[in-house]
Amino acid sequence: MxxxxxxxxxxxxxxxxxxxxxxxxxxxxxxxxxxxxxxxxxxxxxxxxxxxxxxxxxxxxxxxxxxxxxxxxxxxxxxxxxxxxxxxxxxxxxxxxxxxxxxxxxxxxQRTWPPALVSDRKKCTLCSWRGLCDQAAAAEGHLSEVSGIGGKRRELLLELGIASLDGLAATDPEQLATQLEVHGEQHREIAAQLVAQARVQQQGKPERLDPGLALSELDSAPGLLLYDIESDPDARDDFLHGFVVVKRLADGSWPADLGEGRYQPLLALFEHGEPLLWQRLRRWLDHYPLWPVLHYGETESIALVRLARRQGATDADIDLLRPRLVDVHARLKRSWRLPVSSYGLKAVASWLGFAWSQKGVDGARCLLWWRQWRYWRHEPGPRGRASRYQLDRIFRYNRDDNLATWTVAHWLWLQDSKRVAGRGPSPA
Ligand code: SF4
Known part of the structure; x- marks a missing residue:
């Protein structure tokens, strides 16, 4: 060793x-x-x-x-x-x-400046040049800046002579669909979306896709829960279920700023067993009967329904639970096209002005802290103290993800409110 x-x-x-x-x-x-x-x-x-x-x-x-x-x-x-x-x-x-x-x-x-931008920029999250490369990609309108374009699609577009976001925005969608058809039906189908996305990003203005309400659940609910899970994917362990409580205001509107929010973390420890976790989750959810549970991405609803089934929830229980779970990401993608290079929570909430309270913290760092806490939490010395402090930081990160989800959901609600004349108080 x-x-x-x-x-x-x-x-x-x-x-x-x-x-x-x-x-x-x-x-x-x-x-x-x-x-x-x-x-x-x-x-x-x-x-x-x-x-x-x-x-x-x-x-x-x-x-x-x-x-x-x-x-x-x-x-x-x-x-x-x-x-x-x-x-x-x-x-x-x-x-x-x-x-x-x-x-x-x-x-x-040996370079003093980053190398040329790679075609598939997903792995840039691991790279120390990232900040500079993000700026360069945005400034030059690199194709990887268009949401929906990875390494392979970029290659195809480059072969067709489309080399930038502006070039893509100026392309005729029908013609592009025909040109991409030889590479597979899926490329043909997405051609119009790529051009439309590039145009929205070029103009910097969101575009509504669906005339219906994005979050109709917020119409009548007295309150809602925001929900975010932190996981250890290698151990297939959802170790933290974090909730923030949001109550409708007396005038019928929803608060834009939750401050710290009323945050409830539920830690899922192996040694306590899943039955206890499900009992705590169910008690928590029952405390706010029928309130919608908003989360960003499908992970939370899939994990919670699977957990409920493993713990013997009946079909009737699941039928009550499922409609409460609202995937804000799916609603956003269905209803809006935004001038963002990714529809991930970080990109969308940042575009709406949300700032995470801890700089440089991400899911991977939380996972590291979690593993350290599991290992050292009972140690009396500095390592034990540090790991307990790290657990607090995991909670803060999880709470912030919930607040970021609220920033997106609240924006959707505002747009819905503007759409429906005479509904509720005028949004600010
Ligand atoms: S951030 Fe991405 S594009 Fe820039 S040097 Fe690193 S890997 Fe290459």
Whole structure:
């Protein structure tokens, strides 16, 4: 464990790697009739290209060090129920990819300015250049800025000579649909949406898609609950169910600003068991009978209904629960096209002026804090204190996500109110 290995890289550079763990295997090496192979603890559900390249790098340096080939690496993972082991071949093709990546990386590290924007910018969340690249992408109208365009669609558009957001906005949707048809019906169907999205982003003005009310549930409800789950996807563990209570005002309107909001976190600890969690959730929901439960994205409704079923809820219980669960993201996408590059909560709520109270915190950081809290919470020393403070920060993050959901929901309600003459008080 904890080995540091060095070796020569392309162009005379020195490579260094810190494989967390090596496994002793049969074979012959400089030490005798045994050798080692690197072990990688996988995060996420699948082995990715990054995992393969990392194992290939460890294998390359280890082969030099032990003076014996490393034909395989080992990937291990916990899926919440068991322990998985998967051997991964570190063949010539992968070594070739590694060599190419190292040459590119060496070039990129010598730059004083970010490299050209990648075509699929989803992984930019991991990159320290992101802030600068986001600015550059917005300024140049990079196609990846248009919501709905990933790496593959961008390639197709570039082949057609459409290289920017402005170019896409100026394209005839029918013609684009015909041109994209050869690549599959799904591309044809989405052509008009892409052009319309680019036009909305270019003009900076939202466009209503559906004449009906986006959130008709807010018409008559005396109050509502905002709901957000924090999860550990590797352990398939929804560890926090957080709610914020929102009450209708005496004049019949909904408060725009909830302040801190009345926040109720329900922690789901393995050791307490799911029956207890369901009991607490049900008691909480029953305390506000029939109030709508607003959440952003489908995760919360799927998780809650599944949990209820596992805990023996009847069809009648589920029939009462399901209509209460309102996916604000789905309602937004059905009713509006917005000048945003993503319909994720962060992008939409930020566009509406919401600011998270903790800078630089995201779901991944909360997950790290959660795991640290689970590990150290009973320690009396500084680690224990730090982990308890981190739990508070997880709650703050979760509460903020609920408040961000409210920012979006309240905006939808305002637009609904403007649409229906004579309904309720005039929105501000
Ligand atoms: S933020 Fe994205 S586009 Fe920019 S350097 Fe990083 S990976 Fe490349």
């Amino acid at each position: 904890g080995l540091r290995i060095r070796g020569p890289g392309p162009g005379g550079a020195e490579l260094q790697a810190h494989p967390a763990l090596l496994e002793r295997v049969g074979g012959a090496s400089r030490w005798g009739d045994f050798a080692y192979r690197p072990v990688l603890a996988r995060q996420g559900r699948r082995v990715t290209r990054e995992h393969r390249l990392q194992l290939a790098l460890w294998g390359r340096l280890l082969a030099d060090h032990q003076q014996a080939d490393v034909p395989q690496g080992l990937v291990v993972a916990g899926d919440g129920r068991g322990f998985q082991r998967e051997s991964l071949a570190l063949g010539a093709g992968l070594q070739h990819q590694l060599e190419e990546s190292l040459v590119r990386l060496q070039g990129d590290l």
